[in-house]
Amino acid sequence: MKIKKFFAIFFVALFATSTISVAFADEGMWTFNNVPKAEIKKRYGFDVTDEWLKKVQLASVRFNNGGSGSFVSADGLVLTNHHIASDTLQKISTPEKDYNKEGFYAHKREQEAKAPDLELNQLISIEDVTDRVMSAVKPGMSAEDTTAARRAAMANIEKESTEKTGLRSDVITLYQGGQYNLYRYKKYTDVRLVFAPEFSIAFFGGDPDNFTYPRYDLDMALFRVYENNQPVKIENYFKWSRTGAKDGELVFVTGNPGSTARLDTVAHLEYLRDDGLPFTIKLLTREHEALGKYRSLGEEQARRAQEDYFGIENSLKAFRGELEGLQDKSLIAKKAKAEDGLRGTVAADARKQKDYGDAWDNIAKGRRGLKGYYKELSLLENGSAFSSDLFGIARRLVRLAAESAKPNAERLPEYTDARRASLELNLYSPAPIYPDFEKVSLTESLAFMRDELGAANPKVKKALGDKSPEARAAELVDGTKLSDVAYRKQLASGGVKAIEESTDAMIVLARSVDAEARSLRKRYETEVQSNERANYAKISRALFEIEGTKLYPDATFTLRLAYGAVKGYQENGKQVPAFTTFAGIYKHSAEHGNKDPYELPQLWLDKKSAINLSTPFNFVSTNDITGGNSGSPVINKNAELVGLIFDGNIQSLVGTFVFDETVNRAVSVDSRAMIEALRKIYGATEAADELMK
Numbered sequence: 127m128k129i130k131k132f133f134a135i136f137f138v139a140l141f142a143t144s145t146i147s148v149a150f151a152d153e154g155m156w157t158f159n160n161v162p163k164a165e166i167k168k169r170y171g172f173d174v175t176d177e178w179l180k181k182v183q184l185a186s187v188r189f190n191n192g193g194s195g196s197f198v199s200a201d202g203l204v205l206t207n208h209h210i211a212s213d214t215l216q217k218i219s220t221p222e223k224d225y226n227k228e229g230f231y232a233h234k235r236e237q238e239a240k241a242p243d244l245e246l247n248q249l250i251s252i253e254d255v256t257d258r259v260m261s262a263v264k265p266g267m268s269a270e271d272t273t274a275a276r277r278a279a280m281a282n283i284e285k286e287s288t289e290k291t292g293l294r295s296d297v298i299t300l301y302q303g304g305q306y307n308l309y310r311y312k313k314y315t316d317v318r319l320v321f322a323p324e325f326s327i328a329f330f331g332g333d334p335d336n337f338t339y340p341r342y343d344l345d346m347a348l349f350r351v352y353e354n355n356q357p358v359k360i361e362n363y364f365k366w367s368r369t370g371a372k373d374g375e376l377v378f379v380t381g382n383p384g385s386t387a388r389l390d391t392v393a394h395l396e397y398l399r400d401d402g403l404p405f406t407i408k409l410l411t412r413e414h415e416a417l418g419k420y421r422s423l424g425e426e427q428a429r430r431a432q433e434d435y436f437g438i439e440n441s442l443k444a445f446r447g448e449l450e451g452l453q454d455k456s457l458i459a460k461k462a463k464a465e466d467g468l469r470g471t472v473a474a475d476a477r478k479q480k481d482y483g484d485a486w487d488n489i490a491k492g493r494r495g496l497k498g499y500y501k502e503l504s505l506l507e508n509g510s511a512f513s514s515d516l517f518g519i520a521r522r523l524v525r526l527a528a529e530s531a532k533p534n535a536e537r538l539p540e541y542t543d544a545r546r547a548s549l550e551l552n553l554y555s556p557a558p559i560y561p562d563f564e565k566v567s568l569t570e571s572l573a574f575m576r577d578e579l580g581a582a583n584p585k586v587k588k589a590l591g592d593k594s595p596e597a598r599a600a601e602l603v604d605g606t607k608l609s610d611v612a613y614r615k616q617l618a619s620g621g622v623k624a625i626e627e628s629t630d631a632m633i634v635l636a637r638s639v640d641a642e643a644r645s646l647r648k649r650y651e652t653e654v655q656s657n658e659r660a661n662y663a664k665i666s667r668a669l670f671e672i673e674g675t676k677l678y679p680d681a682t683f684t685l686r687l688a689y690g691a692v693k694g695y696q697e698n699g700k701q702v703p704a705f706t707t708f709a710g711i712y713k714h715s716a717e718h719g720n721k722d723p724y725e726l727p728q729l730w731l732d733k734k735s736a737i738n739l740s741t742p743f744n745f746v747s748t749n750d751i752t753g754g755n756s757g758s759p760v761i762n763k764n765a766e767l768v769g770l771i772f773d774g775n776i777q778s779l780v781g782t783f784v785f786d787e788t789v790n791r792a793v794s795v796d797s798r799a800m801i802e803a804l805r806k807i808y809g810a811t812e813a814a815d816e817l818m819k
Contacts, residue, residue: 332723
């Protein structure tokens with residue numbers, strides 16, 4: 127599930143980093159230009175060819191709302207999770223028709239529902255641009271100048287590539303500055319919903335069963351991609367496996383994992399344990415409680431809040447699991463032992479010590495400094511004090527005007543020419559905004575800011591004026607016209623002058639806090655981000671010298687390949703089998719009295735006799751995944767789709783920091799379950815036939 131974009135960006139930027147890891151066993155989220163072919167051959171006897179990799183790469187897609195997917199038909203059909211589609215389901219729903227709750231199926235293509243603001247990215251090529259980016263940084267540059275030089279080089283590369291190829295072009299930082307790759311994507315923005323089941327079956331078991339196994343979730347959805355108002359013709363797609371996966375079989379996951387921190391220094395992990403994660407959990411807990419109260423007001427309020435409420439609930443469970451892992455002394459001890467070993471190897475070589483020896487202490491210094499202002503950074507720059515879609519729109523408009531007036535190379539990365547189209551797709555989304563929901567969310571976030579910084583804090587006074595959080599939220603929401611897309615476009619077209627002269631309440635607020643927010647961002651980029659890019663790059667280069675090519679970068683929400691096997695595991699002395707079946711979901715529901723969150727849709731009760739109850743439903747595998755892999759295809763060595771990633775088990779939560787093949791498991795919907803449900807429960811014969819061609 128997803129959380130609000132402001133917070134998601136905040137957590138990735140502030141608390142995580144993209145470092146480097148040495149792979150063991152089935153560990154690793156591998157970039158497509160560094161797949162460990164020899165190791166896969168050694169462990170599983172399968173030759174990964176360049177031709178196979180190219181097909182898999184082109185059949186995979188990334189969703190701009192935080193998930194993964196894949197082409198599964200020649201006519202542009204895309205498979206992903208229901209919980210990735212839920213954002214679209216909510217935006218196309220009305221008080222009279224709740225597609226999230228009831229499900230959706232278009233029997234005919236003219237019935238397919240256009241997503242208001244989805245962008246799908248298909249990775250076309252990868253180019254190493256490390257030398258060009260690094261050459262922009264000159265010896266003796268200050269941290270601030272280094273950040274500016276690196277940013278300018280990346281912006282220029284992206285702009286040149288976009289103008290030359292017409293493709294979305296992103297320079298990706300790997301190994302936290304040890305390497306830079308240019309990723310070119312084909313963008314698709316006409317994306318239409320084809321099928322999604324009921325929420326209760328997609329998230330069967332709810333929060334109690336989340337991150338557990340055995341599971342029984344039909345967490346799937348189908349979209350179709352269009353170009354020029356016609357279904358796009360796809361050469362590279364995953365054919366549907368008729369036999370599914372087998373216990374012990376080699377399988378691959380291709381998707382876009384969001385963020386991991388496998389080789390963060392001990393000082394960095396201690397910051398996360400003591401400051402970053404506890405603050406995150408406190409923030410989300412407050413918002414979750416506020417949304418829970420709002421949902422209790424009625425069915426319509428529950429519908430409006432569902433996406434955020436369940437996204438936050440999912441995130442809370444994940445972050446609490448990560449915190450529990452970091453509080454385990456054995457994990458920190460293991461990390462400290464590995465760090466001491468690497469530092470000892472570096473220190474034993476005079477040249478390595480000179481080049482790399484100070485990296486760990488420099489990172490620790492930056493993290494110590496961050497403790498003094500991370501709350502204000504989160505609240506102001508990353509928007510956790512202003513939990514409101516309307517404020518998010520206001521901030522983007524304020525910054526779009528200011529950044530557009532600068533040379534492209536000097537802009538904040540999200541406002542460069544290469545990213546303008548994607549920004550505008552989101553900014554001008556026609557998705558509905560509900561004033562009462564905005565007020566509840568904004569009230570709670572303003573109150574959180576007041577409680578964390580103190581009512582007398584000048585920043586709090588500026589945000590609240592002389593009003594209570596509730597009164598101020600009402601004033602802001604009632605005093606803005608930003609829910610009107612035409613009004614947003616009018617302001618944007620007017621540039622800096624229109625923004626400066628605007629009396630719109632949200633624009634005035636965004637304008638008033640912008641200077642302080644930018645100042646905090648600049649401080650973070652200089653003291654932490656630039657510092658860590660330089661010093662994690664040193665650590666990565668040391669590891670390159672010592673370990674060679676057995677390295678993969680931490681997750682960066684870019685396409686990766688993970689390999690593993692379908693395999694159960696031991697838990698509390700008992701063997702957990704790899705597969706569940708349809709029979710299990712009916713038994714599991716009955717054991718809980720068929721009550722929420724174990725209540726089966728009526729259609730499932732009515733169609734029980736038609737189903738082959740021995741059909742596999744969900745399964746687990748040793749593939750290394752994390753958030754962002756939701757919706758990733760699971761494929762066999764023939765590049766046939768055998769499953770769909772939707773979760774990990776509880777033991778996988780600490781996988782942000784360490785991977786343990788004995789218990790870490792990825793959880794998938796079985797391909798056979800999806801076809802069984804489409805045909806025998808939903809009567810979706812058109813979709814099933816297309817998948818099985």
